[in-house]
Amino acid sequence: MKILFLHPNFPAQFRHLATVLGQDKQNTVIFATNRREGNISGVTKVIYEKSREVRPETHHYVRPLENAVLEAQGVYRVAQSLKDQGFYPDIVYGHSGWGPTLFMKDIFPKATLLCYFEWFYKAYGSDASFDPNDPINADDEARIRIKNAPILLDLATCDRGLSPTAWQRSQFPPEFHDKIKVHHDGIDTTYFKPLPHAKLFIPRINLDLSGVEEIVTYVARGMEPYRGFPQLIEAIALLQQKRPQCHFVIVGKNRVAYGKSLPDGKTYKEAMLEKFPLDMSRVHFTDLLPYDEYLQVLQASSAHIYLTRPFVLSWSMLEALSTGCLIVASDTAPVTEVIEDNVNGLLVNFFNPQQVCDRVIEALDNPEKMASIRTKAREIILEKYDLAKLLPQHLQWVKDAVTT
Incomplete structure (x- = not known):
């Protein structure tokens, strides 16, 4: 299997999945990111860069979208280079929101696009309106709505999505819930375990x-x-x-x-x-x-x-x-x-x-x-939430996306 991971912060939510896929020599695993630190054995890391920063004169509602497009362009240029070298992924799996996944169906139309959906922004009912001492206004409402633009594009384009908790999936529009599986990344319980009488x-x-x-x-x-x-x-x-x-x-x-x-x-x-x-x-x-x-x-x-x-x-x-x-x-x-x-x-x-x-x-x-x-x-x-249980299930979900 050939898989392309996309996340500006390497390796983030894909650390365990990329590690296990990279251990199988039958796989070709590439991770496009703009974070230079860190490596995973068996995973080829490629760096993408934005051509410029968001322009200060851009309307402040639209700045997150402009930044997402600039991220997407940087990823597209890296993807084109990979394609020129003969790499065509079976799976593209990226984090939705920052923008890297936006143009993947254009450059790799036959690849299955998987998106990690972490959060959908709302003016009311979650984080933004939570603090009564920090009320939101009409300007906030409009800005928050537009912030979802790249996420909505991914929801429309991706083949499958994943959200780590039921609460987080519940924030997304109900019409997309069938497309988003609830599945946590997993906690390494063999590492994070109690130590009686531990001293600091x-x-x-x-x-x-x-x-x-x-x-x-x-x-x-x-x-x-x-x-x-x-x-x-x-x-x-x-x-x-x-x-x-x-x-x-x-x-x-x-x-x-x-x-x-x-x-x-x-x-x-x-x-x-x-x-x-x-x-x-x-x-x-x-x-x-x-x-x-x-x-x-x-x-x-x-x-x-x-x-x-x-x-x-x-x-x-x-x-x-x-x-x-x-x-x-x-x-x-x-x-x-x-x-x-x-x-x-x-x-x-x-x-x-x-x-x-x-x-x-x-x-x-x-x-x-x-x-x-x-x-x-x-x-x-x-x-x-045990990684030992959830990682094989996550891996199977990815593999199933290739065959269905």
């Missing part, structure tokens, strides 16, 4: 919490409202008053990955630490971590806070569950698809830092009660 010691960043009994953890790509970072900092301020021996480990970059930046140019970290001065000797910002160090954080966690707007569910929450973390999570739709309160986690109101504080204390004060919740946390991943 990361000499690379001079982090030694090996003598600390209470470690509260938080993981996100960025420090931003979408993942509840402001509420986290306020909850930590409350917790520091009541748990003088507790330490907090925050994994992520000081940036906005989703949503809006602050208008004054400050980061949310800067703004929140000005508003809530913390005892920084007990708060540890690690930046992003390599997998082995990230795993140590999860394994040593006494309680793990995960907050999210109704948006894409983070891998990190599922990885934390797989590691047996005691998760204090927002009672929002993507979370409640996986976590049931007092069964495999503890749920809180996203906007209520005091409740976050109280439930973390509940977790810290009741380790015996929480042991069964930790066990159930791992069980849900083993049952529904």
